[in-house]
Amino acid sequence: MNKRAIYSLLTLVLRLSAFAQNPPTPRMVDLKSADGTPLKATYFAAAKSGPGVLLLHQSNRDRKSWDGVAAQFAAVGFNTLTLDMRGFGESGGKRGDFKRMPEDVDAALEFLLSQPGVDHQVIGLGGAGWLGVTYSVEAARRYPKDIKSLVLLSGETGRDGLQFLHQASQLPELFVFSDEDEYPPTQDAMKLLYVTASSPSKKLVHYRGSGTRHPMYRRSPLTVAMELICSRCTPICPGSLCNGLSPH
Numbered sequence: 516m517n518k519r520a521i522y523s524l525l526t527l528v529l530r531l532s533a534f535a536q537n538p539p540t541p542r543m544v545d546l547k548s549a550d551g552t553p554l555k556a557t558y559f560a561a562a563k564s565g566p567g568v569l570l571l572h573q574s575n576r577d578r579k580s581w582d583g584v585a586a587q588f589a590a591v592g593f594n595t596l597t598l599d600m601r602g603f604g605e606s607g608g609k610r611g612d613f614k615r616m617p618e619d620v621d622a623a624l625e626f627l628l629s630q631p632g633v634d635h636q637v638i639g640l641g642g643a644g645w646l647g648v649t650y651s652v653e654a655a656r657r658y659p660k661d662i663k664s665l666v667l668l669s670g671e672t673g674r675d676g677l678q679f680l681h682q683a684s685q686l687p688e689l690f691v692f693s694d695e696d697e698y699p700p701t702q703d704a705m706k707l708l709y710v711t712a713s714s715p716s717k718k719l720v721h722y723r724g725s726g727t728r729h730p731m732y733r734r735s736p737l738t739v740a741m742e743l744i745c746s747r748c749t750p751i752c753p754g755s756l757c758n759g760l761s762p763h
Contacts (some may be wrong), residue, residue: 538562538589546626549618555605556598559589566637567627568595571651573644577604594633598623620654641666652676669696671704680712688714693722
């Protein structure tokens with residue numbers, strides 16, 4: 516996911532400024548995976564009770580790449596946790612220990628769900644790049660009763676993940692990619708995820724090449740992400756975000 520995509524997410528601030536709150540200062544969190552590996556995370560608590568969101572970074576970034584987005588989530592009422600996967604950022608462990616990474620996500624979800632004010636009925640996952648997308652989909656597959664929405668940015672997943680997306684017909688999903696993504700095969704991978712998914716409420720946002728004014732630019736992907744995460748239209752969700760949530 517390139518800088519342009521991150522910038523497009525942050526444009527949501529303008530639309531949601533009327534709903535902004537004054538959330539607490541983000542705090543660093545020390546977690547431990549099941550095998551004892553120390554993990555670092557940042558918790559962006561909302562000012563009031565509301566949905567919970569876990570954001571997973573891509574393979575050439577760390578949790579800090581989500582700071583701006585996470586702060587805006589918190590400002591409009593979403594309790595948000597960003598995580599350094601093992602071997603990335605400030606977390607311990609080996610970067611290539613992929614079989615253990617689901618345990619890292621487990622630890623993060625356990626922490627998020629333990630926080631006061633997090634609505635257990637409205638939990639969303641967001642992932643970027645193959646790393647974030649793969650482990651977001653994997654977590655949703657393992658916890659279908661807990662994860663209520665998925666936001667997948669410029670990544671891919673394996674056979675098990677694709678099968679899950681095909682079967683998870685009740686899970687709201689947002690797929691976002693750009694012509695300017697760092698790895699060109701990403702575009703085809705995201706299209707495959709989208710066409711494989713069976714959810715009637717799935718949405719695709721495709722940011723096209725420089726200078727192209729595509730209808731997708733009229734709405735920020737983060738706006739759609741929030742619609743998906745608060746698909747039950749809980750009281751903390753601004754009304755405008757819950758409008759037009761009919762399946763596409």
